[in-house]
Amino acid sequence: MPLIEADDVAVTFQPANRAPVTALDGLDLRVNRGEFVSLVGPSGCGKSTFLNIVLGLLRPDVGEVRVEGRPITGPSGDRAMVFQEFGLLPWRTVEGNVELGLELRGVASADRQRRAHELIQLVGLTGFERHYPHELSGGMKQRVGLARALATNPQILLMDEPFAALDAQTRDLMQAELLQIWETSRQTVIFVTHSIEEAAYLSDRVVVLSARPGRHKAEIPVRLPRPRDYEMRLSPEFNELKAAIWNALKKELGAIS
Amino acid sequence: MGSRRLVLGGLSVIAFALSWELLLSTVVRWDPFFITKPSLIAQAVREQILGGHLWRDMAVSAQAFVVGFVMAILVGIPVGAVMGWRRRAEYALDPLMTALYASPLIALAPLLIITAGVGIAAKALLVFLLAVFPFIFNTFAGVRCTDPLLVSVVRSFGGTERDLYTKVILPGVVPYLVAASRLAIGRGLVGILVGEFYAASEGIGFAISRFGDTYRLPEMFTGILVLAVVAVALTSVVRRLEAVVAPWRAGQRDR
Numbered sequence: 001m002p003l004i005e006a007d008d009v010a011v012t013f014q015p016a017n018r019a020p021v022t023a024l025d026g027l028d029l030r031v032n033r034g035e036f037v038s039l040v041g042p043s044g045c046g047k048s049t050f051l052n053i054v055l056g057l058l059r060p061d062v063g064e065v066r067v068e069g070r071p072i073t074g075p076s077g078d079r080a081m082v083f084q085e086f087g088l089l090p091w092r093t094v095e096g097n098v099e100l101g102l103e104l105r106g107v108a109s110a111d112r113q114r115r116a117h118e119l120i121q122l123v124g125l126t127g128f129e130r131h132y133p134h135e136l137s138g139g140m141k142q143r144v145g146l147a148r149a150l151a152t153n154p155q156i157l158l159m160d161e162p163f164a165a166l167d168a169q170t171r172d173l174m175q176a177e178l179l180q181i182w183e184t185s186r187q188t189v190i191f192v193t194h195s196i197e198e199a200a201y202l203s204d205r206v207v208v209l210s211a212r213p214g215r216h217k218a219e220i221p222v223r224l225p226r227p228r229d230y231e232m233r234l235s236p237e238f239n240e241l242k243a244a245i246w247n248a249l250k251k252e253l254g255a256i257s
Numbered sequence: 258m259g260s261r262r263l264v265l266g267g268l269s270v271i272a273f274a275l276s277w278e279l280l281l282s283t284v285v286r287w288d289p290f291f292i293t294k295p296s297l298i299a300q301a302v303r304e305q306i307l308g309g310h311l312w313r314d315m316a317v318s319a320q321a322f323v324v325g326f327v328m329a330i331l332v333g334i335p336v337g338a339v340m341g342w343r344r345r346a347e348y349a350l351d352p353l354m355t356a357l358y359a360s361p362l363i364a365l366a367p368l369l370i371i372t373a374g375v376g377i378a379a380k381a382l383l384v385f386l387l388a389v390f391p392f393i394f395n396t397f398a399g400v401r402c403t404d405p406l407l408v409s410v411v412r413s414f415g416g417t418e419r420d421l422y423t424k425v426i427l428p429g430v431v432p433y434l435v436a437a438s439r440l441a442i443g444r445g446l447v448g449i450l451v452g453e454f455y456a457a458s459e460g461i462g463f464a465i466s467r468f469g470d471t472y473r474l475p476e477m478f479t480g481i482l483v484l485a486v487v488a489v490a491l492t493s494v495v496r497r498l499e500a501v502v503a504p505w506r507a508g509q510r511d512r
Contacts, residue, residue, distance in 0.1 A: 104416045132505040
Protein backbone atom coordinates (compact mmCIF):
# COMPACT_ATOMS: atom_id res chain seq x y z
CA MET A 1 0.00 0.00 0.00
CA PRO A 2 1.35 3.47 -0.85
CA LEU A 3 2.16 5.62 2.16
CA ILE A 4 0.26 8.63 0.82
CA GLU A 5 -2.86 8.33 -1.29
CA ALA A 6 -4.72 11.30 -2.69
CA ASP A 7 -8.05 10.57 -4.35
CA ASP A 8 -9.92 13.05 -6.49
CA VAL A 9 -8.83 16.03 -4.37
CA ALA A 10 -10.48 19.35 -5.15
CA VAL A 11 -10.12 22.71 -3.40
CA THR A 12 -11.89 25.94 -4.25
CA PHE A 13 -10.95 29.22 -2.60
CA GLN A 14 -13.49 31.97 -2.18
CA PRO A 15 -11.60 35.29 -1.97
CA ALA A 16 -13.64 38.22 -0.65
CA ASN A 17 -15.44 40.15 -3.42
CA ARG A 18 -13.92 38.07 -6.18
CA ALA A 19 -14.81 35.05 -8.24
CA PRO A 20 -13.99 31.70 -6.61
CA VAL A 21 -10.70 30.09 -7.63
CA THR A 22 -10.47 26.35 -8.10
CA ALA A 23 -6.91 25.52 -7.10
CA LEU A 24 -7.09 21.75 -7.40
CA ASP A 25 -9.62 19.60 -9.18
CA GLY A 26 -9.61 15.85 -9.28
CA LEU A 27 -6.00 15.33 -8.22
CA ASP A 28 -4.91 11.73 -7.75
CA LEU A 29 -1.49 10.88 -6.42
CA ARG A 30 0.24 7.92 -4.83
CA VAL A 31 3.51 8.22 -2.99
CA ASN A 32 5.37 5.19 -1.70
CA ARG A 33 7.23 4.94 1.54
CA GLY A 34 10.75 6.33 1.23
CA GLU A 35 10.05 7.86 -2.16
CA PHE A 36 11.22 11.33 -3.20
CA VAL A 37 8.51 12.84 -5.40
CA SER A 38 8.60 16.29 -6.95
CA LEU A 39 5.55 18.22 -8.04
CA VAL A 40 6.04 20.68 -10.86
CA GLY A 41 3.44 22.73 -12.66
CA PRO A 42 2.50 26.24 -13.68
CA SER A 43 2.12 28.93 -11.00
CA GLY A 44 -1.21 28.70 -9.28
CA CYS A 45 -1.81 25.06 -10.14
CA GLY A 46 -2.32 24.21 -6.49
CA LYS A 47 1.02 22.56 -5.65
CA SER A 48 1.36 24.43 -2.36
CA THR A 49 -2.32 23.94 -1.65
CA PHE A 50 -1.80 20.21 -1.93
CA LEU A 51 1.14 20.32 0.52
CA ASN A 52 -1.02 22.23 2.98
CA ILE A 53 -3.64 19.50 2.73
CA VAL A 54 -1.07 16.80 3.42
CA LEU A 55 0.33 18.88 6.26
CA GLY A 56 -3.16 19.00 7.73
CA LEU A 57 -3.69 22.77 7.65
CA LEU A 58 -6.30 22.66 4.92
CA ARG A 59 -9.24 20.35 4.25
CA PRO A 60 -10.07 19.49 0.65
CA ASP A 61 -13.62 20.32 -0.48
CA VAL A 62 -13.87 17.07 -2.38
CA GLY A 63 -11.91 13.84 -2.12
CA GLU A 64 -9.46 12.87 0.54
CA VAL A 65 -5.81 12.30 1.29
CA ARG A 66 -4.80 9.30 3.37
CA VAL A 67 -1.57 8.45 5.13
CA GLU A 68 -1.15 4.74 5.81
CA GLY A 69 -4.77 4.35 4.85
CA ARG A 70 -6.08 6.84 7.40
CA PRO A 71 -7.63 10.11 6.22
CA ILE A 72 -5.74 13.24 7.30
CA THR A 73 -7.74 15.21 9.84
CA GLY A 74 -5.13 17.71 11.03
CA PRO A 75 -1.45 18.29 11.69
CA SER A 76 0.46 15.35 13.09
CA GLY A 77 3.94 14.51 14.27
CA ASP A 78 4.60 12.26 11.30
CA ARG A 79 4.53 15.17 8.82
CA ALA A 80 6.60 18.35 8.74
CA MET A 81 7.05 21.13 6.23
CA VAL A 82 9.99 23.21 5.05
CA PHE A 83 8.60 26.57 3.93
CA GLN A 84 9.76 28.69 1.02
CA GLU A 85 10.06 31.85 3.12
CA PHE A 86 11.68 29.90 5.96
CA GLY A 87 9.06 30.84 8.58
CA LEU A 88 11.59 31.26 11.37
CA LEU A 89 10.52 33.05 14.54
CA PRO A 90 12.61 36.26 14.53
CA TRP A 91 12.66 36.34 18.35
CA ARG A 92 14.24 32.92 18.66
CA THR A 93 17.81 31.90 18.11
CA VAL A 94 18.79 29.10 15.75
CA GLU A 95 18.57 26.71 18.68
CA GLY A 96 15.15 27.99 19.75
CA ASN A 97 13.80 27.72 16.23
CA VAL A 98 15.04 24.17 15.77
CA GLU A 99 13.43 23.23 19.08
CA LEU A 100 10.05 24.75 18.18
CA GLY A 101 8.44 21.62 16.77
CA LEU A 102 9.67 19.47 19.65
CA GLU A 103 8.43 22.03 22.14
CA LEU A 104 4.97 22.11 20.56
CA ARG A 105 4.90 18.33 20.65
CA GLY A 106 5.66 18.39 24.36
CA VAL A 107 9.21 17.02 24.32
CA ALA A 108 11.12 17.66 27.57
CA SER A 109 13.64 20.48 27.59
CA ALA A 110 16.79 18.39 27.97
CA ASP A 111 15.75 16.03 25.15
CA ARG A 112 14.87 19.00 22.97
CA GLN A 113 18.27 20.52 23.45
CA ARG A 114 20.07 17.30 22.68
CA ARG A 115 18.01 16.72 19.56
CA ALA A 116 18.39 20.33 18.38
CA HIS A 117 22.13 20.07 18.86
CA GLU A 118 22.27 16.95 16.66
CA LEU A 119 20.22 18.59 13.93
CA ILE A 120 22.20 21.82 14.00
CA GLN A 121 25.30 19.73 13.50
CA LEU A 122 23.64 17.77 10.69
CA VAL A 123 22.80 20.91 8.70
CA GLY A 124 26.23 22.42 9.34
CA LEU A 125 25.26 25.29 11.63
CA THR A 126 27.44 24.42 14.61
CA GLY A 127 28.68 27.66 16.14
CA PHE A 128 25.54 29.57 15.15
CA GLU A 129 23.24 28.17 17.88
CA ARG A 130 22.85 31.56 19.55
CA HIS A 131 22.39 33.60 16.39
CA TYR A 132 19.08 35.23 15.53
CA PRO A 133 17.57 34.71 12.07
CA HIS A 134 18.34 38.28 10.97
CA GLU A 135 22.03 37.51 11.47
CA LEU A 136 21.92 34.58 9.04
CA SER A 137 22.14 34.35 5.25
CA GLY A 138 19.23 32.91 3.25
CA GLY A 139 20.95 29.55 2.91
CA MET A 140 21.58 29.36 6.64
CA LYS A 141 17.98 30.28 7.39
CA GLN A 142 16.75 27.43 5.25
CA ARG A 143 19.17 25.08 6.98
CA VAL A 144 17.43 26.07 10.19
CA GLY A 145 14.07 25.44 8.50
CA LEU A 146 15.23 21.99 7.45
CA ALA A 147 16.66 21.19 10.87
CA ARG A 148 13.41 22.28 12.52
CA ALA A 149 11.37 20.03 10.24
CA LEU A 150 13.71 17.06 10.70
CA ALA A 151 13.94 17.50 14.46
CA THR A 152 10.51 16.01 15.05
CA ASN A 153 11.62 13.00 13.02
CA PRO A 154 8.66 13.01 10.62
CA GLN A 155 8.17 10.12 8.25
CA ILE A 156 6.88 12.54 5.63
CA LEU A 157 8.84 15.66 4.75
CA LEU A 158 6.98 18.28 2.76
CA MET A 159 9.07 20.89 0.99
CA ASP A 160 7.36 23.92 -0.55
CA GLU A 161 9.83 25.48 -2.99
CA PRO A 162 12.36 25.47 -0.17
CA PHE A 163 15.25 26.83 -2.22
CA ALA A 164 13.35 29.28 -4.42
CA ALA A 165 14.35 32.28 -2.30
CA LEU A 166 18.07 31.46 -2.49
CA ASP A 167 20.66 32.53 -5.03
CA ALA A 168 21.68 30.01 -7.69
CA GLN A 169 24.92 28.83 -6.07
CA THR A 170 23.47 28.49 -2.60
CA ARG A 171 20.63 26.62 -4.18
CA ASP A 172 22.96 24.08 -5.84
CA LEU A 173 24.77 23.61 -2.56
CA MET A 174 21.57 23.13 -0.59
CA GLN A 175 20.27 20.58 -3.09
CA ALA A 176 23.44 18.54 -2.70
CA GLU A 177 23.25 18.72 1.09
CA LEU A 178 19.58 17.84 1.12
CA LEU A 179 20.36 14.72 -0.90
CA GLN A 180 23.20 13.83 1.41
CA ILE A 181 20.97 14.12 4.47
CA TRP A 182 18.12 12.31 2.78
CA GLU A 183 20.36 9.40 1.72
CA THR A 184 20.81 8.50 5.37
CA SER A 185 17.31 9.25 6.68
CA ARG A 186 15.22 8.22 3.66
CA GLN A 187 12.06 10.00 4.63
CA THR A 188 9.21 10.14 2.20
CA VAL A 189 9.49 13.54 0.53
CA ILE A 190 7.03 15.59 -1.49
CA PHE A 191 9.00 18.42 -3.02
CA VAL A 192 7.29 21.30 -4.79
CA THR A 193 9.40 23.31 -7.20
CA HIS A 194 9.30 25.46 -10.31
CA SER A 195 12.69 24.23 -11.39
CA ILE A 196 12.75 21.32 -13.80
CA GLU A 197 16.43 20.81 -13.12
CA GLU A 198 15.91 20.67 -9.37
CA ALA A 199 13.04 18.21 -9.72
CA ALA A 200 15.06 15.95 -12.00
CA TYR A 201 18.15 16.04 -9.84
CA LEU A 202 16.49 15.29 -6.53
CA SER A 203 13.57 13.00 -7.23
CA ASP A 204 12.69 9.40 -7.84
CA ARG A 205 9.66 10.56 -9.74
CA VAL A 206 8.49 13.89 -11.12
CA VAL A 207 4.78 14.58 -11.25
CA VAL A 208 3.63 17.30 -13.61
CA LEU A 209 0.40 19.04 -12.69
CA SER A 210 -1.83 20.79 -15.20
CA ALA A 211 -2.58 24.51 -15.20
CA ARG A 212 -5.20 25.64 -12.73
CA PRO A 213 -7.17 23.80 -11.61
CA GLY A 214 -4.31 21.39 -10.97
CA ARG A 215 -4.69 17.74 -11.70
CA HIS A 216 -2.31 14.92 -12.36
CA LYS A 217 -1.01 15.53 -15.88
CA ALA A 218 2.04 13.37 -16.41
CA GLU A 219 4.56 11.41 -14.51
CA ILE A 220 8.24 11.04 -15.33
CA PRO A 221 10.26 8.42 -13.48
CA VAL A 222 13.85 9.38 -12.74
CA ARG A 223 16.18 6.41 -13.17
CA LEU A 224 19.45 8.11 -12.29
CA PRO A 225 21.45 6.09 -9.79
CA ARG A 226 21.93 7.25 -6.21
CA PRO A 227 23.84 8.71 -4.56
CA ARG A 228 23.78 11.49 -7.10
CA ASP A 229 26.41 14.10 -7.63
CA TYR A 230 26.60 17.42 -9.40
CA GLU A 231 28.40 15.97 -12.45
CA MET A 232 25.35 13.90 -13.28
CA ARG A 233 23.59 17.08 -14.20
CA LEU A 234 25.97 17.44 -17.13
CA SER A 235 25.18 14.01 -18.60
CA PRO A 236 23.07 13.38 -21.74
CA GLU A 237 20.64 11.22 -19.72
CA PHE A 238 19.98 14.13 -17.43
CA ASN A 239 19.23 16.39 -20.38
CA GLU A 240 16.83 13.85 -21.86
CA LEU A 241 15.07 13.70 -18.54
CA LYS A 242 14.76 17.48 -18.42
CA ALA A 243 13.44 17.47 -21.97
CA ALA A 244 10.80 14.91 -21.04
CA ILE A 245 9.63 17.00 -18.06
CA TRP A 246 9.69 20.14 -20.16
CA ASN A 247 7.58 18.53 -22.87
CA ALA A 248 4.92 17.59 -20.39
CA LEU A 249 5.02 21.01 -18.77
CA LYS A 250 5.16 23.39 -21.73
CA LYS A 251 1.58 22.90 -22.89
CA GLU A 252 0.41 23.72 -19.42
CA LEU A 253 2.54 26.83 -19.27
CA GLY A 254 1.10 27.92 -22.63
CA ALA A 255 -2.37 27.46 -21.24
CA ILE A 256 -2.03 30.31 -18.77
CA SER A 257 0.54 32.77 -20.13
CA MET B 258 28.80 58.17 18.06
CA GLY B 259 27.11 57.84 21.45
CA SER B 260 29.39 60.37 23.13
CA ARG B 261 29.02 62.92 20.35
CA ARG B 262 25.28 62.61 20.70
CA LEU B 263 25.51 63.19 24.43
CA VAL B 264 27.83 66.18 24.09
CA LEU B 265 25.74 67.91 21.42
CA GLY B 266 22.51 67.21 23.27
CA GLY B 267 23.99 68.53 26.52
CA LEU B 268 25.36 71.63 24.79
CA SER B 269 21.94 72.66 23.54
CA VAL B 270 20.47 72.36 27.04
CA ILE B 271 23.29 74.44 28.51
CA ALA B 272 23.00 77.03 25.73
CA PHE B 273 19.27 77.32 26.40
CA ALA B 274 19.79 77.83 30.15
CA LEU B 275 22.63 80.31 29.60
CA SER B 276 20.72 82.49 27.18
CA TRP B 277 17.71 82.50 29.52
CA GLU B 278 19.98 83.52 32.37
CA LEU B 279 21.82 86.20 30.36
CA LEU B 280 18.64 87.61 28.89
CA LEU B 281 17.16 88.16 32.34
CA SER B 282 20.34 89.35 34.06
CA THR B 283 21.53 91.87 31.45
CA VAL B 284 19.03 92.74 28.74
CA VAL B 285 15.58 92.75 30.29
CA ARG B 286 14.52 94.43 33.51
CA TRP B 287 12.68 91.67 35.25
CA ASP B 288 10.35 91.33 38.15
CA PRO B 289 11.02 88.16 40.21
CA PHE B 290 7.31 88.15 40.94
CA PHE B 291 6.44 87.18 37.38
CA ILE B 292 9.45 85.34 36.05
CA THR B 293 12.52 83.60 37.28
CA LYS B 294 15.88 82.53 35.94
CA PRO B 295 17.98 79.33 35.94
CA SER B 296 20.38 80.38 38.72
CA LEU B 297 17.49 80.88 41.14
CA ILE B 298 15.86 77.65 40.02
CA ALA B 299 19.14 75.80 40.61
CA GLN B 300 19.24 77.19 44.10
CA ALA B 301 15.65 76.13 44.73
CA VAL B 302 16.36 72.66 43.36
CA ARG B 303 19.24 72.34 45.81
CA GLU B 304 17.15 73.44 48.76
CA GLN B 305 14.27 71.20 47.76
CA ILE B 306 16.49 68.19 47.34
CA LEU B 307 18.25 68.79 50.66
CA GLY B 308 15.34 69.80 52.80
CA GLY B 309 12.01 70.41 51.14
CA HIS B 310 9.10 68.16 50.46
CA LEU B 311 10.47 67.12 47.09
CA TRP B 312 11.17 63.46 47.88
CA ARG B 313 7.91 63.00 49.68
CA ASP B 314 6.02 64.62 46.78
CA MET B 315 7.79 62.47 44.26
CA ALA B 316 7.04 59.30 46.20
CA VAL B 317 3.35 60.19 46.41
CA SER B 318 3.09 60.97 42.71
CA ALA B 319 5.17 57.96 41.70
CA GLN B 320 2.89 55.63 43.63
CA ALA B 321 -0.22 56.76 41.78
CA PHE B 322 1.65 56.76 38.49
CA VAL B 323 2.97 53.23 38.90
CA VAL B 324 -0.40 51.83 39.97
CA GLY B 325 -2.18 53.46 37.03
CA PHE B 326 0.54 52.53 34.55
CA VAL B 327 0.69 48.89 35.59
CA MET B 328 -3.10 48.69 35.34
CA ALA B 329 -2.89 50.19 31.85
CA ILE B 330 -0.42 47.50 30.79
CA LEU B 331 -2.39 44.68 32.37
CA VAL B 332 -5.65 45.77 30.75
CA GLY B 333 -4.35 47.30 27.52
CA ILE B 334 -2.33 44.36 26.21
CA PRO B 335 -5.04 41.68 26.52
CA VAL B 336 -7.75 43.97 25.16
CA GLY B 337 -5.56 44.97 22.22
CA ALA B 338 -4.55 41.37 21.58
CA VAL B 339 -8.11 40.09 21.51
CA MET B 340 -9.18 42.98 19.28
CA GLY B 341 -6.36 42.21 16.90
CA TRP B 342 -6.88 38.47 16.78
CA ARG B 343 -10.66 38.20 16.95
CA ARG B 344 -12.49 40.03 14.21
CA ARG B 345 -15.69 40.11 16.21
CA ALA B 346 -13.98 41.71 19.21
CA GLU B 347 -12.53 44.35 16.92
CA TYR B 348 -15.90 45.22 15.41
CA ALA B 349 -17.45 45.41 18.87
CA LEU B 350 -14.77 47.45 20.60
CA ASP B 351 -13.09 49.57 17.95
CA PRO B 352 -15.64 52.45 17.74
CA LEU B 353 -15.82 52.81 21.51
CA MET B 354 -12.05 52.63 22.02
CA THR B 355 -11.33 55.05 19.19
CA ALA B 356 -13.84 57.54 20.57
CA LEU B 357 -12.33 57.30 24.04
CA TYR B 358 -8.77 57.57 22.73
CA ALA B 359 -9.59 60.64 20.71
CA SER B 360 -11.53 62.48 23.39
CA PRO B 361 -9.79 64.58 26.04
CA LEU B 362 -10.27 62.21 28.94
CA ILE B 363 -8.48 64.65 31.16
CA ALA B 364 -11.86 66.40 31.32
CA LEU B 365 -13.00 63.51 33.49
CA ALA B 366 -10.59 64.51 36.25
CA PRO B 367 -13.18 66.40 38.36
CA LEU B 368 -15.64 63.52 38.05
CA LEU B 369 -13.04 60.95 39.08
CA ILE B 370 -12.12 63.00 42.10
CA ILE B 371 -15.76 63.30 43.11
CA THR B 372 -16.20 59.54 42.68
CA ALA B 373 -12.92 58.18 43.96
CA GLY B 374 -11.94 60.93 46.36
CA VAL B 375 -8.83 63.02 46.88
CA GLY B 376 -6.23 60.32 47.03
CA ILE B 377 -4.24 57.80 45.14
CA ALA B 378 -7.31 56.07 43.65
CA ALA B 379 -8.52 59.00 41.56
CA LYS B 380 -5.03 59.85 40.33
CA ALA B 381 -4.19 56.26 39.46
CA LEU B 382 -7.49 55.96 37.60
CA LEU B 383 -6.69 59.08 35.62
CA VAL B 384 -3.23 57.76 34.72
CA PHE B 385 -4.82 54.45 33.76
CA LEU B 386 -7.44 56.10 31.54
CA LEU B 387 -4.83 58.10 29.67
CA ALA B 388 -2.16 55.41 29.43
CA VAL B 389 -4.30 52.41 28.53
CA PHE B 390 -5.15 53.48 24.98
CA PRO B 391 -1.63 53.53 23.56
CA PHE B 392 -1.26 49.97 24.88
CA ILE B 393 -4.57 48.87 23.40
CA PHE B 394 -3.98 50.35 19.98
CA ASN B 395 -0.32 49.43 19.64
CA THR B 396 -0.97 45.86 20.74
CA PHE B 397 -3.84 45.79 18.28
CA ALA B 398 -1.58 47.01 15.46
CA GLY B 399 1.17 44.56 16.44
CA VAL B 400 -1.19 41.60 16.50
CA ARG B 401 -2.57 42.66 13.12
CA CYS B 402 0.94 42.50 11.69
CA THR B 403 1.37 38.90 12.82
CA ASP B 404 3.00 36.97 9.99
CA PRO B 405 0.47 34.36 8.77
CA LEU B 406 3.39 32.12 7.77
CA LEU B 407 4.50 31.87 11.42
CA VAL B 408 0.95 30.97 12.37
CA SER B 409 1.02 28.15 9.81
CA VAL B 410 4.37 26.98 11.13
CA VAL B 411 3.12 26.71 14.71
CA ARG B 412 -0.14 25.10 13.64
CA SER B 413 1.70 22.58 11.47
CA PHE B 414 3.55 21.32 14.55
CA GLY B 415 0.27 20.87 16.36
CA GLY B 416 0.39 24.22 18.19
CA THR B 417 -2.77 25.33 19.97
CA GLU B 418 -4.40 28.76 20.10
CA ARG B 419 -2.52 29.36 23.32
CA ASP B 420 0.79 28.46 21.65
CA LEU B 421 -0.03 30.96 18.93
CA TYR B 422 -0.43 33.70 21.53
CA THR B 423 2.67 32.88 23.55
CA LYS B 424 5.07 31.92 20.76
CA VAL B 425 4.00 34.09 17.82
CA ILE B 426 1.54 36.84 18.55
CA LEU B 427 2.82 38.31 21.80
CA PRO B 428 6.56 38.19 21.00
CA GLY B 429 5.79 40.01 17.75
CA VAL B 430 3.99 42.71 19.72
CA VAL B 431 6.96 43.56 21.97
CA PRO B 432 8.41 46.30 19.73
CA TYR B 433 4.97 47.86 19.50
CA LEU B 434 4.76 47.88 23.28
CA VAL B 435 7.97 49.84 23.52
CA ALA B 436 6.46 52.51 21.30
CA ALA B 437 3.25 52.33 23.35
CA SER B 438 5.18 52.83 26.59
CA ARG B 439 6.76 56.03 25.33
CA LEU B 440 3.37 57.50 24.47
CA ALA B 441 1.82 56.20 27.67
CA ILE B 442 4.55 57.70 29.86
CA GLY B 443 3.85 61.17 28.50
CA ARG B 444 0.09 60.78 28.84
CA GLY B 445 0.39 59.24 32.29
CA LEU B 446 2.49 62.14 33.59
CA VAL B 447 -0.16 64.54 32.36
CA GLY B 448 -2.72 62.46 34.24
CA ILE B 449 -0.79 62.73 37.50
CA LEU B 450 -0.30 66.46 37.13
CA VAL B 451 -3.88 67.28 36.34
CA GLY B 452 -5.14 64.99 39.10
CA GLU B 453 -2.94 66.79 41.61
CA PHE B 454 -3.78 70.24 40.27
CA TYR B 455 -7.45 69.59 40.89
CA ALA B 456 -7.47 68.18 44.33
CA ALA B 457 -4.56 66.87 46.33
CA SER B 458 -2.63 67.65 49.46
CA GLU B 459 0.71 66.35 48.28
CA GLY B 460 2.54 65.24 45.15
CA ILE B 461 4.58 66.95 42.47
CA GLY B 462 1.52 68.37 40.74
CA PHE B 463 0.26 69.74 44.01
CA ALA B 464 3.68 71.29 44.69
CA ILE B 465 3.80 72.97 41.30
CA SER B 466 0.30 74.32 41.71
CA ARG B 467 0.85 75.49 45.31
CA PHE B 468 4.17 77.21 44.56
CA GLY B 469 2.55 78.78 41.52
CA ASP B 470 -0.33 80.09 43.59
CA THR B 471 2.09 81.62 46.06
CA TYR B 472 4.35 83.14 43.40
CA ARG B 473 7.36 81.04 44.42
CA LEU B 474 8.50 80.57 40.86
CA PRO B 475 11.93 78.96 41.42
CA GLU B 476 10.30 76.28 43.60
CA MET B 477 7.55 75.82 41.04
CA PHE B 478 10.13 75.31 38.29
CA THR B 479 11.82 72.70 40.46
CA GLY B 480 8.71 70.54 40.11
CA ILE B 481 8.57 71.07 36.38
CA LEU B 482 12.25 70.21 36.07
CA VAL B 483 11.80 67.06 38.11
CA LEU B 484 8.99 65.94 35.81
CA ALA B 485 11.10 66.60 32.74
CA VAL B 486 13.98 64.58 34.18
CA VAL B 487 11.64 61.74 35.15
CA ALA B 488 10.08 61.67 31.69
CA VAL B 489 13.48 61.52 30.01
CA ALA B 490 14.72 58.87 32.45
CA LEU B 491 11.66 56.66 32.03
CA THR B 492 11.84 56.91 28.26
CA SER B 493 15.48 55.91 28.17
CA VAL B 494 14.82 53.04 30.56
CA VAL B 495 12.17 51.80 28.12
CA ARG B 496 14.64 52.07 25.28
CA ARG B 497 17.21 50.05 27.23
CA LEU B 498 14.53 47.57 28.14
CA GLU B 499 13.83 46.97 24.47
CA ALA B 500 17.37 45.74 23.97
CA VAL B 501 16.82 43.27 26.81
CA VAL B 502 13.33 42.00 25.96
CA ALA B 503 13.72 42.20 22.17
CA PRO B 504 17.36 41.44 21.43
CA TRP B 505 16.46 40.21 17.95
CA ARG B 506 15.69 43.81 17.00
CA ALA B 507 19.18 45.03 17.89
CA GLY B 508 20.66 44.44 14.46
CA GLN B 509 17.59 45.41 12.51
CA ARG B 510 17.56 49.00 13.53
CA ASP B 511 21.05 50.40 13.51
CA ARG B 512 20.93 53.80 15.11
